[in-house]
Amino acid sequence: MRRMARVLPAAAAVAGIAALLFSLPPARAALSPARQARAQQAFLAYCAMCHGPDGAADGEVAVALRRSGIVVPHLDDAARLQTVGRTGVLRVIMQGGGHTGRSNIMPSWGTLLGPGLAEDITDYVLDIPNRRPGVPEATIQKYLKSPPGVPAEGRKLYVYHCSACHGAGGRGDGPSGEVLRRKRNVRPRDLTDSRYMATRTDKDLFVVISLGGGHLGKSVYMPAWTVDLTPAQIKDLVAYLRALSKTPARP
Numbered sequence: 001m002r003r004m005a006r007v008l009p010a011a012a013a014v015a016g017i018a019a020l021l022f023s024l025p026p027a028r029a030a031l032s033p034a035r036q037a038r039a040q041q042a043f044l045a046y047c048a049m050c051h052g053p054d055g056a057a058d059g060e061v062a063v064a065l066r067r068s069g070i071v072v073p074h075l076d077d078a079a080r081l082q083t084v085g086r087t088g089v090l091r092v093i094m095q096g097g098g099h100t101g102r103s104n105i106m107p108s109w110g111t112l113l114g115p116g117l118a119e120d121i122t123d124y125v126l127d128i129p130n131r132r133p134g135v136p137e138a139t140i141q142k143y144l145k146s147p148p149g150v151p152a153e154g155r156k157l158y159v160y161h162c163s164a165c166h167g168a169g170g171r172g173d174g175p176s177g178e179v180l181r182r183k184r185n186v187r188p189r190d191l192t193d194s195r196y197m198a199t200r201t202d203k204d205l206f207v208v209i210s211l212g213g214g215h216l217g218k219s220v221y222m223p224a225w226t227v228d229l230t231p232a233q234i235k236d237l238v239a240y241l242r243a244l245s246k247t248p249a250r251p
């Protein structure tokens with residue numbers, strides 16, 4: 001007990017010095033190009049639907065939310081970001097709006113992203129006001145464009161709802177997929193695996209996307225999408241998966 005009493009003030013002093021050191025700007029060096037690219041991909045997949053690809057609060061979901069009176073904030077506002085600060089931005093991303101005195105429409109991303117990628121997205125966000133004109137429109141369009149023969153919405157639906165786990169290219173290597181692999185020993189299916197995908201009928205794919213893995217004796221970490229997506233959208237996704245896996249439609 002007495003030893004603790006001596007150790008504690010010393011620890012507090014060290015923590016104080018550390019806090020001082022870490023509060024000195026710049027807190028972190030700029031992201032390496034590879035981490036910057038990964039953060040950008042994650043931002044487009046997770047955040048752009050609400051905050052817009054350049055943080056201008058003009059994502060498609062934001063438009064729908066506005067009709068219900070919910071305002072998605074700009075992330076391209078340097079003064080505002082400065083006020084919230086790096087710690088504040090990281091906290092709202094990790095814990096979500098509901099836990100940081102904001103609207104719970106802002107999801108919490110901590111478990112999904114893991115701390116490493118959350119830190120990188122934080123730095124990516126803090127740098128948005130410096131990046132003018134931001135992500136070129138052509139890059140965004142190219143990233144979201146469906147391949148030939150796939151309905152226009154197919155790729156976009158995939159990026160917004162599936163790439164987190166299955167990866168932007170479908171190899172099962174999305175950031176949340178990595179977390180699942182590390183923490184739950186579950187691997188999101190490699191959707192580019194032609195051999196496996198050729199064994200699935202379009203109906204099989206439609207059913208597993210609609211009802212989730214748990215309904216079919218597969219991993220429960222494959223979510224059910226009937227609530228979030230319409231049957232027409234799930235059909236568009238099936239068509240996109242055919243293109244991803246280079247397998248023909250199989251009624």
Ligand code: HEC
Pocket residue numbers: 043046047048049050051061070071072073075080084089092093097101102103104105106107109121125
């Ligand atoms: C479903 C829509 C939605 C998605 C997806 C979303 N956000 Fe948000 N976000 C919001 C809303 C709404 C708020 C505002 C909450 C409030 O102020 O009440 C918010 C607030 C924030 C804030 C705080 C801004 C401020 O000025 O205080 C940050 C930072 C942020 N989001 C970053 C992100 C990042 C990074 C992602 C992706 C990993 C993301 N958001 C995904 C809707 C969303």
Ligand code: HEC
Pocket residue numbers: 158161162163164165166176177180186187188189200204205208209213217218219220221222223225237241
């Ligand atoms: C939270 C992570 C996660 C998300 C998001 C996710 N999946 Fe999955 N998915 C998985 C996992 C894990 C599996 C592996 C299930 C198994 O093999 O047990 C899987 C498997 C699959 C399979 C293979 C099923 C089979 O028959 O073996 C398809 C197809 C699929 N997902 C499509 C999608 C589509 C389309 C979306 C977006 C609408 C999506 N997934 C979103 C985690 C996810």
